[in-house]
């Protein structure tokens with residue numbers, strides 16, 4: 253397929269490269285010349301504007317920083333510019349309301365469109381092992397699925413437009429709360445005289461076990477390899493976790509959902525990210 257790809261940053265660069273590997277003709281655009289040069293090395297054709305990249309596209313994929321940019325790019329350069337009948341896939345993490353608004357505008361103009369945010373970081377984007385949570389009509393999902401499968405290991409239909417974003421922020425709010433709880437438990441165990449490895453051996457086979465402990469342990473040298481073993485470098489930056497928590501709290505307010513722990517998690521990540529935004533989100537343990 254001829255696929256326009258807009259936003260070739262940390263995540264989009266690897267995703268576009270995987271579409272090339274799957275045999276697609278990828279037409280790439282990014283505001284950054286470095287990102288464009290890397291995309292060219294990966295086998296993409298590069299263009300001087302999003303509009304030019306979309307001109308003959310049968311599908312458009314975007315991986316952009318936030319909702320305002322997604323709205324602007326779709327309104328100005330994609331909707332009405334991509335050929336009628338193209339399927340549109342926004343994989344960025346953005347607020348539910350903007351996702352629904354952009355998809356409604358695209359549908360009014362006759363396009364099928366999905367929101368398809370991802371779980372998994374840069375390594376999963378490069379390795380083609382992302383999980384996509386997809387919102388949109390059955391028809392749009394059916395058309396988007398084979399394209400997403402070339403970039404991920406799981407593609408799940410979450411319901412109507414915006415529901416992919418809803419699934420993403422609910423998951424990440426849970427993850428943030430779970431990670432803070434895991435850090436508090438390890439820190440308290442140590443203060444009470446328990447060896448961290450011994451606590452891991454007990455809790456990882458008891459009812460407190462969770463992903464933050466068994467796959468991403470915040471204590472260096474305990475559990476499988478994780479960012480804590482590398483000075484909390486790499487992994488999922490605290491600034492990105494904070495971004496997702498802000499989106500989650502906005503959505504909670506607008507939906508009237510009670511999220512006391514989600515709100516507290518946002519405050520904790522806000523304070524941490526002020527100085528350590530680039531560190532992995534398990535670095536919270538350093539503050540305890």
Ligand code: NAD
Pocket residue numbers: 258259260261262263264281282283284287302315316317318321325343344345346370371372373374487488489492495
């Ligand atoms: P990034 O900043 O590395 O990449 C974004 C790219 O978009 C940049 O290359 C930038 O130049 C480009 N861009 C910005 N405005 C543009 C425009 N108007 N037209 C064309 N290109 C434009 O960010 P990233 O880490 O790749 O994240 C992208 C999205 O994926 C975000 O929504 C983020 O929340 C989400 N996400 C990131 C991760 C992660 O681990 N990095 C994980 C899951 C989801």
